[in-house]
Amino acid sequence: MQTLDRLKMLVERNGGFVNAHAHFDRAYTTQTSDFESNHVNAHLFEKWELVNKFKSQASEERYYNHISEAIYNQIKMGVTAGLSFIDCDPISEDRALKAALRAKKDWQDKFQLKIACQTLQGVLKPEASAWFQTNAHHFDIIGGLPKKDAGREEEHIDVLMEMAKKNNQRVHVHVDQLNCISEKETELLARKTMEHGMENRVTAIHSISLAAHPKSYREEVYKMSLDAGLSFVTCPTAWIDHRRTETLSVTHNAITPIDELVPCGIPVAIGSDNICDVYKPFSNGDMMIELRFLLEATHFYDIDKLVEIATTNGRQIIGLN
Ligand SMILES: [Zn+2]
Helix, strand or coil: CCHHHHHHHHHHHCCCEEEEEECHHHCCCCCHHHHHCCHHHCCHHHHHHHCHHHHHHCCHHHHHHHHHHHHHHHHHCCEEEEEEEEECECCCECHHHHHHHHHHHHCCCCCEEEEEEECCCCCCCHHHHHHHHHHHHHCCEEEECHHHHCCCHHHHHHHHHHHHHHHCCEEEEEECCCCCCCCCHHHHHHHHHHHCCCCCCEEEEECCHHHHCCHHHHHHHHHHHHHHCCEEEECHHHHCCCCCCCCCCCCCCCCCCHHHHCCCCCCEEECCECCCCCCCCCCCCCHHHHHHHHHHHHCCCCHHHHHHHHCHHHHHHCCCC
């Protein structure tokens, strides 16, 4: 049997793929006009605002259809469970949340859906804070994006942790997304996890920039992550496309450094991130493609560990166990 087929078989035998990070509410929203206007080539920060048009116009029904279509296709591709971030802010209001709660129930026999709040307007500005504070308890997991409260990242994480402690939830935070040496958000998240006594309940999503730092710093962050019981989710195709820059850094691929995290004993799961939207118009949510990208980009060939990343670690990290 070919190695790739064996990997596929072992994943199936282990309960199927778990997609530990996605945004199902905006799946399949790319349009031809996104290419004509070149929006697909905009910087990440611009894309955070470009989705506002869809978000402000989408009804609960439309959100429900996008989420359902994503789940339907995930099942066809052998995915049995997943965590989707769901927009809940002054733009989408609670329409995506209501749709997600319905979809979660409607699909429960075939797909275990967990949801986390996507705080695309931050959690500190008064209006965004109100939406977060009012609705956070409806989500399985508290999600965060500290960069949306730039300059006040620590406060952003404090707000997430306080809410999670109040509701007994896990926390998943988008960190170190820009693949640059100036970012140290994974370190901040590990420190904040320990400060709040949230050990073993916090997950770093992406941590791409970690790989750009020198070995001594990376090792320090790995030690800190072990102390904090921090877990990681890697989304290979979502970040492997980082743009060339003239900034010099350690040679690496733009991917979560799982080749170093896993041998340290740090839990890692895998996610698709965006599916066919303005961020990633060609990503179809096929977790086998994601797994293949992961093993190739990191030269990581431990088949048992790859199966854990694709299945059991995901279940653990999204709170299914
Ligand atoms: Zn995300």
